[in-house]
Amino acid sequence: MADLVNVGTRRPSWRAALDIAASLAMIGAAGLVAWPMLRGSTAKRTPPEVRIPAEPLSLEGAPVLGSAKAPVVIVEFSDFECPFCGRFVSETLPSLKEKYIDTGLVMLAFRHFPLPGHAQAIPAANAAQCAARQGKFWPMHDRLFTAPRDLAVPKLREKAAAVGVEMSTFEECQAEPTNEQVRTDFETAKALGLPSTPTFFLGTRTSNNGIKVERILSGAKPPAEFQRVLRDLTGR
Numbered sequence: 001m002a003d004l005v006n007v008g009t010r011r012p013s014w015r016a017a018l019d020i021a022a023s024l025a026m027i028g029a030a031g032l033v034a035w036p037m038l039r040g041s042t043a044k045r046t047p048p049e050v051r052i053p054a055e056p057l058s059l060e061g062a063p064v065l066g067s068a069k070a071p072v073v074i075v076e077f078s079d080f081e082c083p084f085c086g087r088f089v090s091e092t093l094p095s096l097k098e099k100y101i102d103t104g105l106v107m108l109a110f111r112h113f114p115l116p117g118h119a120q121a122i123p124a125a126n127a128a129q130c131a132a133r134q135g136k137f138w139p140m141h142d143r144l145f146t147a148p149r150d151l152a153v154p155k156l157r158e159k160a161a162a163v164g165v166e167m168s169t170f171e172e173c174q175a176e177p178t179n180e181q182v183r184t185d186f187e188t189a190k191a192l193g194l195p196s197t198p199t200f201f202l203g204t205r206t207s208n209n210g211i212k213v214e215r216i217l218s219g220a221k222p223p224a225e226f227q228r229v230l231r232d233l234t235g236r
Contacts, residue, residue, distance in 0.1 A: 050192065050193055050194060050195070050199060050216050050218065051193065052213050052214070052215075052216060053192060053201075053213055056206045056208070056210035056211055056212050056213070057075055057188075057201055057203075057210055057211045057213060058209065058210050059073065059075070059109050059209050059210060059211060060209060061181050061184065062075070062109040062110055062111055062185075063109070063110045063132055063137040063138065063141075064107055064108065064109045064110070065097075065101055065107065065108040065109075065110075065138060066101040066102070066104070066106060066107035066108055067104040067107060068107065069104065070101075070104055070105055070106050070107035070205070071105070071204060071205055071234070072100075072105060072106045072107070072202070072203070072204055072205070072230065072233045072234050073106070073107050073108075073109060073202070073203060073204070073205050073211040074096075074106060074107070074108045074109070074200055074201070074202050075109045075111060075200065075201040075202075075211055075213075076088075076108060076109065076110055076111065076198055076199075076200050077111045077112075077113040077185070077189050077192075077194055077197060077198060077199045077200075077201075078110060078111070078112070078113060078197050078198045079112075079113055079114050079115050079118055079121045079125075079197040079198075080114075080120075080121060080124035080125060080128065080144045080145065080148060080151060081114070081115070081118035081119075081120050081121040081124060081148050081149070081151060082115065082118065082121075082148065082197045082198065083148055083149075084197065084198060084219060084220040085145070085148070085197050085198045085220070086145045086148045087220040088198050088220045088221075089141075089142070089145040090145070091220070091222070091223070092220070092221065092222065092223045092226060093108075095223040095227075096108075096223065096226055096227075096230075099227070100230055100234065105230075105234045105236065106230060106234065107205075109211075110137075110141065111185040111188065111189065112125040112128075112129075112181070112182045112185040112186060113185065113186060113189040113194060113197050113199070114182065114186065115196070115197060120151035120152065121151075122178060122182065123151065123153060123156060123174075124144050124151045124156065125179065125182045126173075126174060126176075126178060126179045126182060127140065127144070127156040127159070127160060127170075127174060128140050128141055128144060129173075129179040129181050129182060130160070130165075130170050130173035130174055130179070131160055131163065131165050131170065133169075133173060134165045134166060134169065134170070136160075136163050136164065136165050139163035139164070140159065140160060140163050140165075143159040143162060143163055144156075144159060153174075156174070157170075157171070196218065196219075198218075198219065198220065199216065199217070199218045200216065200217040200218070200221075200226075201213045201215075201216055202214060202215045202216070202217065202229055202230070202233060203215070203233070204233065214233065215229050215232075215233075217229065
């Protein structure tokens, strides 16, 4: 009788152990299935590659720096609130101006791409275009990039006054809805599939005020990387 009692009391424990083992196996199998999905959802994604457009990019309406006869053109899509755009202006553009732009080899054209996450980017872009109406785009461009986090509307007025615009005309312009050129540039950037700023399209000028794009650079690249591409395009 004792043996029967002992056997009877051990049987549920074996059954429980088997149930636990089966449950662990199921959990492990589920984990193997779920892990790749979880890993895929949290892994750092590579931003989409921007493709070279098949058709030339128009330069119509873009503020330009350098000679209109320069054989090579850089089209920059930029955002005044973007710190990487500011880094390009402070660290890379001076050397490009000295070696390529001021010597007539390269022309820089500016396009607006105010990113949705930057609350002051559109007002700053509008302010730059209002200054452009008075021939002051590039001085305003430089002022805006000296402090890309300091772009509240009162500061925009201060910066405009500092570069010598006529203030009543500037303020009338600022009161308008989003500037048509800013809107057009933004739509162009989206159509090109740009994920971020700054993005640069480099190529040769076409006969109809455009650029045949041959290379694309993204981000605040150092001067040496621009120079390497421009040597290929200009032969210098």
